[in-house]
Amino acid sequence: MSEDTAPADDGGPDMAGSPRFRLGYVPGATPGKWARTWEQRLRDVPLDLVQVEAADVAGALRAREVDAAIGRLPVDKEDFHAIALYDEVPMVVVSRDHLLAATEESEHVTAADLAEDVLWVPADDVLFTGDEPRPGKAPEAYDDGTGTLVTPAPATTAEAIAWAAAGSGAVVVPMSLARLHRRKDVVHRVLDDGPEAPVGLVWLRDGLSEQTAELVEEMVGIVRGRTANSSRGRAGDRARKQLMASDRKTPGLGATSPGRRLSKSAPSKKYRDTGQKSRIKRTRKRRGKS
Numbered sequence: 375m376s377e378d379t380a381p382a383d384d385g386g387p388d389m390a391g392s393p394r395f396r397l398g399y400v401p402g403a404t405p406g407k408w409a410r411t412w413e414q415r416l417r418d419v420p421l422d423l424v425q426v427e428a429a430d431v432a433g434a435l436r437a438r439e440v441d442a443a444i445g446r447l448p449v450d451k452e453d454f455h456a457i458a459l460y461d462e463v464p465m466v467v468v469s470r471d472h473l474l475a476a477t478e479e480s481e482h483v484t485a486a487d488l489a490e491d492v493l494w495v496p497a498d499d500v501l502f503t504g505d506e507p508r509p510g511k512a513p514e515a516y517d518d519g520t521g522t523l524v525t526p527a528p529a530t531t532a533e534a535i536a537w538a539a540a541g542s543g544a545v546v547v548p549m550s551l552a553r554l555h556r557r558k559d560v561v562h563r564v565l566d567d568g569p570e571a572p573v574g575l576v577w578l579r580d581g582l583s584e585q586t587a588e589l590v591e592e593m594v595g596i597v598r599g600r601t602a603n604s605s606r607g608r609a610g611d612r613a614r615k616q617l618m619a620s621d622r623k624t625p626g627l628g629a630t631s632p633g634r635r636l637s638k639s640a641p642s643k644k645y646r647d648t649g650q651k652s653r654i655k656r657t658r659k660r661r662g663k664s
Contacts, residue, residue, distance in 0.1 A: 392418075392420075393418075393419050393585055393589065394419060394420040394421070394422060395412070395416075395419055395420070395421050395422070395441055395442075395586075395589045395592075395593070396421075396422045396424050396439070396440045396441050397409070397421060397422070397423055397424065397440065397441070397442055397443065397444070397593065398424045398425070398426040398431060398434055398435070398439070398440035398442070398443030398444065398445070399423060399424070399425060399426065399443065399444040399445075400425075400426060400427065400428045400431065400443070400444065400445050400446055400573075401425065401427070401428070401531075401550075401551065401554060402462075402548060402550030402551045402553075402554050403444040403445075403550065403573060404550070405423060405444050408593070408596050408597055409421055409423060411596045412592070412593070412596060415592070415596070415602050416589075416592060419589065424439065424440050426439075426440065426443060426445075427498065428445065428446045428498065428500050429498065431443045431445035431446070431449075431576060432449065432450065432453070432454070435454065435576065435577065435578050436453075436578070441577065441582075441586050441589065441590060442575060442576065442577040442590050442593055443575070443576050443577070444459070444573060444574075444575060444576075445573070445574065445575075445576045446500050446571060446572070446573060447572040447573065447574045447576075448572070449574075449576050452579075453578065453579060454576050454577065454578060454579060455576070455577050455578075455579055456574045456575065456576045457574050457575045457594065457597065457598065458572055458573075458574045459573050459574050459575060459597060460572075460573055461570040461571065461572045461573070462548035462549050462550055462570060462571040462572075462573060463548070463549050463564055463565075463568075463570060464501055464546050464547070464548060464549075464564070464565045464568035464569060464570065464571070465546070465547060465548070465549050465552040465562045465563060465564055465565060466483055466487075466488065466509075466544055466545070466546055466562060466563050466564075466565045467535050467538050467544065467545045467546070467547060467552055467555075467560050467561070467562045468491070468538055468544045468545075468560065468561060468562075469538055469539055469540065469541045469559065469560060469561075470558075470559055470560060470561055471541055472491075472541070472544075472561070474487060474561065474563055475561045477563060479561075479563070481563060482563065482564045482565070482566045483563045483564070483565055483566070484565070484566050484567065485507075485509035485510075485565070485567065485568070488509040488510040488544055489509075489510065489511075490510075490511070491509075491510045491511065491543050491544040492510060492511050492512070492513050492514075492542065492543030492544070493508055493509060493510030493511065493512070493513075493543060493544055493545070493546065494513070494527075494528050494534040494537055494538065494542075494543050494544070494545050495508070495527070495534070495545075496527070496528040496529065496530050496531045496533060496534040496545075497527065497528070497529050497530065498529075498530050498531055499531070499547075500547075500548065500551075500571055501546060501547065501548065501568070501569045501571055502546075502569065506569045509544075509546065509565070509568070510543070510544055512525075513525055513526050513527070513543070531545070531547055531551055531555060532555050534547075535547075535555045535557065535560060536557075538560060539557055539559040539560045546565055546568060548571035549564075575593065575594065575597050577590050
């Protein structure tokens with residue numbers, strides 16, 4: 375398993391023609407457990423983990439920079455397949471000097487607790503993408519010195535959290551991003567009734583090569599929790615072949631040669647011989663020869 379942040383060459387196989395799979399993942403996502411399962415089942419297919427910004431997942435899939443991605447939902451259903459994996463709860467991030475810092479880590483907060491705080495919504499925000507109600511107050515515009523009113527807005531989540539750390543307002547982000555951008559000068563608490571952030575496996579509906587489509591199916595089976603025996607692709611075929619080979623080698627299963635089994639209803643030779651000897655003895659007794 376390798377991790378890369380730069381676009382790879384186009385297509386599933388590498389330059390030598392060997393198959394490989396590129397799995398994109400958005401900041402905060404943790405594809406490690408699925409990557410480990412992949413390595414165990416498909417040792418002959420390298421898996422590359424490629425970090426992709428949430429807003430760039432669709433473009434990376436269309437450009438074949440990744441074959442599938444752990445991305446934010448929803449997606450355009452006309453262009454992409456998606457399997458929902460989990461929903462992230464929203465968390466409030468504020469300075470350690472904020473009143474909310476006096477609460478316990480296990481305590482939840484509500485929108486009412488942020489009524490007097492400016493809410494910073496960064497350009498890469500993944501929660502308030504529609505008409506969801508936003509807690510707190512919108513930032514006030516200011517004159518930039520040229521007579522133009524400018525509304526301050528952080529460019530990234532990291533920048534927004536830095537502003538909150540300085541005691542200027544609050545930020546609401548999914549739990550994974552709150553943990554990713556953890557700092558000693560901020561605290562985060564779960565926000566009740568805030569928008570959740572669904573995460574799923576995403577891939578193109580059309581245009582994949584047969585080989586890439588097969589590998590995508592392998593990843594679908596892994597994230598859905600299928601066992602190797604129940605997988606539909608090459609990992610499943612390999613597991614079934616190993617199981618069949620094991621059955622043929624295991625004594626006591628009634629296998630005589632590949633594709634052949636003894637019928638359960640057929641008596642053994644020993645049983646037939648024993649029955650024949652019994653009939654001979656009974657005949658001799660009736661004739662007085664015993």
